[in-house]
Amino acid sequence: MTVAAKICGLTEPESLRAAVAGGARYVGFVFYPRSPRAIAPPMAAELARLLPTGVRSVGLFVDPDDEFLEHVTGQVPLDLIQLHGSETPRRIAEIKARYALPVMKAIRVGGPEDLTAALEAAEVADRLLFDAKPPAKVSALPGGNGIAFDWTILAGRSWPRPWMLSGGLTADNVAEAVRVTGATEVDVSSGVEDRPGHKDPALVRAFLSTVTGL
Numbered sequence: 001m002t003v004a005a006k007i008c009g010l011t012e013p014e015s016l017r018a019a020v021a022g023g024a025r026y027v028g029f030v031f032y033p034r035s036p037r038a039i040a041p042p043m044a045a046e047l048a049r050l051l052p053t054g055v056r057s058v059g060l061f062v063d064p065d066d067e068f069l070e071h072v073t074g075q076v077p078l079d080l081i082q083l084h085g086s087e088t089p090r091r092i093a094e095i096k097a098r099y100a101l102p103v104m105k106a107i108r109v110g111g112p113e114d115l116t117a118a119l120e121a122a123e124v125a126d127r128l129l130f131d132a133k134p135p136a137k138v139s140a141l142p143g144g145n146g147i148a149f150d151w152t153i154l155a156g157r158s159w160p161r162p163w164m165l166s167g168g169l170t171a172d173n174v175a176e177a178v179r180v181t182g183a184t185e186v187d188v189s190s191g192v193e194d195r196p197g198h199k200d201p202a203l204v205r206a207f208l209s210t211v212t213g214l
């Protein structure tokens with residue numbers, strides 16, 4: 001089985017090159033100012049231009065308004081918009097129509113009851129991304145917390161859209177996560193960092209080496 005990987009929250013050419021050389025199929029840029037991985041649009045544009053054909057650039061947003069989306073998409077060549085907030089199906093449809101880009105909606109999973117939101121989102125979004133529900137503390141980010149959810153919640157389920165697994169993945173646990181969930185696409189951020197917000201090219205290579213060997 002081929003498993004595609006997304007390396008999320010890239011901010012520097014060195015880690016982006018490690019992601020591309022290691023076979024990442026997607027790279028993510030975080031446009032959320034509170035994130036330690038937040039990137040300014042001009043830098044993201046510079047990085048996106050280094051990508052070869054076949055590696056897709058993903059812009060990650062949290063409940064963005066139109067002004068912010070215009071500000072970013074006007075500068076950065078994006079292939080996919082990832083919505084990681086509380087966007088409703090109506091708002092997802094609006095963003096898709098206005099920016100003419102495919103949309104991937106993140107679903108926060110804490111228990112089986114959270115999967116209802118995935119079915120609703122799948123009516124309008126092009127893709128889904130299952131991530132761990134963020135911890136309740138006020139300072140927690142909506143994603144990128146390095147926390148895994150109970151993968152058995154997804155076991156044996158099928159979805160009407162392509163989907164990605166994320167949340168606390170590392171080179172050490174990704175094979176088991178794929179085995180349990182049947183994911184064909186995986187996404188990582190904290191698990192390839194040496195400190196919050198800083199990607200370690202060696203960890204990027206190790207993660208991708210495991211994923212491309214599955």
Ligand SMILES: O=C(O)c1ccccc1NCC(=O)[C@H](O)[C@H](O)COP(=O)(O)O
Nearest residue numbers: 008035143144145146147167168189190
């Ligand atoms: O990564 C962030 O800082 C972030 C901030 C706000 C919303 C979402 C964010 N990340 C979303 C991602 O796509 C991450 O790759 C995903 O949550 C997995 O993160 P991790 O558990 O750290 O691997």
